[in-house]
Amino acid sequence: MASEQKGTNTICTHTGSVEDKLYKGATSPLYMSTSYAFEEVDVKRYPRYFNTPNQEALGKKLAALEHTEKAMIFGSGMAAISTALMTFLQAGDHIIFQQTLYGGTYNFAVTQLERFGISYSFTDGWRASDFEKEIRSNTKVIYVETPSNPLLTITDLNGVAEVAKRHGIMTMIDNTFASPINQNPVDFGIDLVIHSATKYMGGHSDICAGVIASTEENMEKVFQTAICFGGSLSDYTVWLLERSLKTMGLRVKAQNSNAQRIATYLEQSPDIEKVYYPGLMKHPDHELAKAQMKDFGGMLSFELNQEIDVTLFFKHLKLIKPSMSLAGVESTVSSPVKTSHALMSPEDRTKQGIKDSLVRFSLGIEDFEDLKGDIEQAIAKVKSMRVHA
Incomplete structure (x- = not known):
């Protein structure tokens, strides 16, 4: 054509x-x-x-x-x-x-x-x-x-x-x-x-x-x-x-950029157990992703460490929205065990490697520093609650 x-x-x-x-x-x-x-x-x-x-x-x-x-x-x-x-x-x-x-x-x-x-x-x-x-x-x-x-x-x-x-x-x-x-x-x-x-x-x-x-x-x-x-x-x-x-190319380019930067930041955070993003060098299929993708996408997921309760983390986010769906211009997070994969049995989720601590993160087009700051303040509040409990 x-x-x-x-x-x-x-x-x-x-x-x-x-x-x-x-x-x-x-x-x-x-x-x-x-x-x-x-x-x-x-x-x-x-x-x-x-x-x-x-x-x-x-x-x-x-x-x-x-x-x-x-x-x-x-x-x-x-x-x-x-x-x-x-x-x-x-x-x-x-x-x-x-x-x-x-x-x-x-x-x-x-x-x-x-x-x-x-x-x-x-x-x-x-x-x-x-x-x-x-x-x-x-x-x-x-x-x-x-x-x-x-x-x-x-x-x-x-x-x-x-x-x-x-x-x-x-x-x-x-x-x-x-x-x-x-x-x-x-x-x-x-x-x-x-x-x-x-x-x-x-x-x-x-x-x-x-x-x-x-x-x-x-x-x-x-x-x-x-x-x-x-x-x-x-x-x-x-x-x-x-x-x-009409604006998909522009939106996705911005989301790709945010995802790469946030994934890199999360990978270095002591509060994060693991990050799943094909744009990271440590991703087991990073080279394959480079070969068949033009960029690595606006989606990632990560596991919070055991000290940080997922529900409380979601509750204390101010900018990033806990939300069912994904890929909007606004950044959203969800718990796959409660949303996208809730219909699967716990055993089947375990087979796929989907843990209760897993957070799916859809990056929007906001400024990176604002997204980073929101994650940091939410984690800090959850940790503070744990100290004062």
């Missing part, structure tokens, strides 16, 4: 806009209709068919950002994930999931797939060899997530894609944590890319949406499933998402 030759910020700003032919406005007009003509038209449009003017245009922007032929927008990240899985799996099939996985995806796998006669397995690790060990004669899909939620593990995309292609297996990735600004999985051989657009694409904590991007052939199959599941997004939210995407 011609748009692939443009810079990322140019794509974010201009590709996939709806031309205002009537008034020549600078922004896309919003078409709110749920009922369109069906005679003497080139396209029979209907919101559930993902082809209203705003839906269609935004799909072009998202495809250009992910270097794919086509993309579709859904009502949530889980709507995109479930639609993708149910498009390419049927009774009798088997899917391999990465061990370190978003809790919602994990919950969908363990509570829904067997109802449809679909078997699944989780890898012991996230190396290409770990996936190959799980392949069966009926394996149809390999599903990865890198960087992973919440421990920021890095999966070798080239390696997994090579294993999958050798065995005739489709590959899917949840690319939410990286965003298309930091990583384009199809460039490494991955077949289908999924996003929770609620996160970096929306970027302002006011949009719930999902994305699937792939080839024309794959997306036609996705479309046939999607129109049955009804996971389309309202055109007003589509319009808001297109507006938000």
